[in-house]
Amino acid sequence: MLPFHKHKRSHFREEFKTLNDIFDLTSEQTVWKLIKQGVIEGLEGPLSIGKEANVFLAITKDDERRVVKMYRVTTCDFNKMYAYIAADPRFPSVHKNRRQVVSAWCQREFRNLLKAREAGCRVPTPFAALNNVLVMEFIGDESASQKVHTEAPAHPKTFFDQVVKNMQLLHKAGLVHGDLSQFNILNCDEEPVLIDFSQTTTRENPNFEEYLARDIKNVAAYFVKLGVKTSEERLRKKIMVE
Numbered sequence: 001m002l003p004f005h006k007h008k009r010s011h012f013r014e015e016f017k018t019l020n021d022i023f024d025l026t027s028e029q030t031v032w033k034l035i036k037q038g039v040i041e042g043l044e045g046p047l048s049i050g051k052e053a054n055v056f057l058a059i060t061k062d063d064e065r066r067v068v069k070m071y072r073v074t075t076c077d078f079n080k081m082y083a084y085i086a087a088d089p090r091f092p093s094v095h096k097n098r099r100q101v102v103s104a105w106c107q108r109e110f111r112n113l114l115k116a117r118e119a120g121c122r123v124p125t126p127f128a129a130l131n132n133v134l135v136m137e138f139i140g141d142e143s144a145s146q147k148v149h150t151e152a153p154a155h156p157k158t159f160f161d162q163v164v165k166n167m168q169l170l171h172k173a174g175l176v177h178g179d180l181s182q183f184n185i186l187n188c189d190e191e192p193v194l195i196d197f198s199q200t201t202t203r204e205n206p207n208f209e210e211y212l213a214r215d216i217k218n219v220a221a222y223f224v225k226l227g228v229k230t231s232e233e234r235l236r237k238k239i240m241v242e
């Protein structure tokens, strides 16, 4: 496949259609706008077609790689998304409108990534969020880093300690990831990089404790399976350390 940026507008549309299982005109226009703004020069190909979003590899003018996460508008779990957004005090005026909710969802991931990064947590740096499309740092070298679920750490205890450190930093900054597990931690050359921050929320959210308990449960269960001596209680204590 030719890189998109080698194409004219009409060709871009055709290539875009072949990449997306469900074609959405607004998503295509949004990506085109990001190209016009110089955020990216073009899309290179798909990285992951998930339940919530289609994730693509993109390239900038300076030949740097980027990741483009395109939230699905027509086939998302809209009611679940609305419930999460409505519970977040940072988004008080979102109406129950599909496009608005997905856009808020995308903005929320952008903001959460920035906050997590400011807190010192290892996450992809976000570069832009427009409508339902998020542009962020590419995690990987030759190829994209794999989730720890697919590529388990070589030294589980060392890796676990780094995950704990990241969880501590998030907690200190008043944040909870909300969907942390082996599916949302990348193994970047034996360093954990936390991804997928769309559900991340602040302490003011009434569901904060529930999300924290779930993250602790998932992370503890995964690393216990890898032979690390920990438990939910021990992990919780470590995260709370100031």
Ligand SMILES: Nc1ncnc2c1ncn2[C@@H]1O[C@H](COP(=O)(O)OP(=O)(O)OP(=O)(O)O)[C@@H](O)[C@H]1O
Residues within 6 Å of the ligand: 047, 048, 049, 050, 051, 052, 053, 055, 067, 069, 124, 136, 137, 138, 139, 140, 144, 145, 146, 147, 183, 184, 195, 196, 197
């Ligand atoms: N910044 C990144 N660098 C490299 N790969 C990434 C990056 N962000 C996402 N990915 C890849 O895309 C996949 C999906 O990303 P993400 O978890 O954010 O979306 P999702 O909608 O939750 O998808 P899924 O339903 O597959 O979990 C990741 O598991 C990872 O393989």
Ligand SMILES: [Mg+2]
Residues within 6 Å of the ligand: 183, 184, 196
């Ligand atoms: Mg995910």
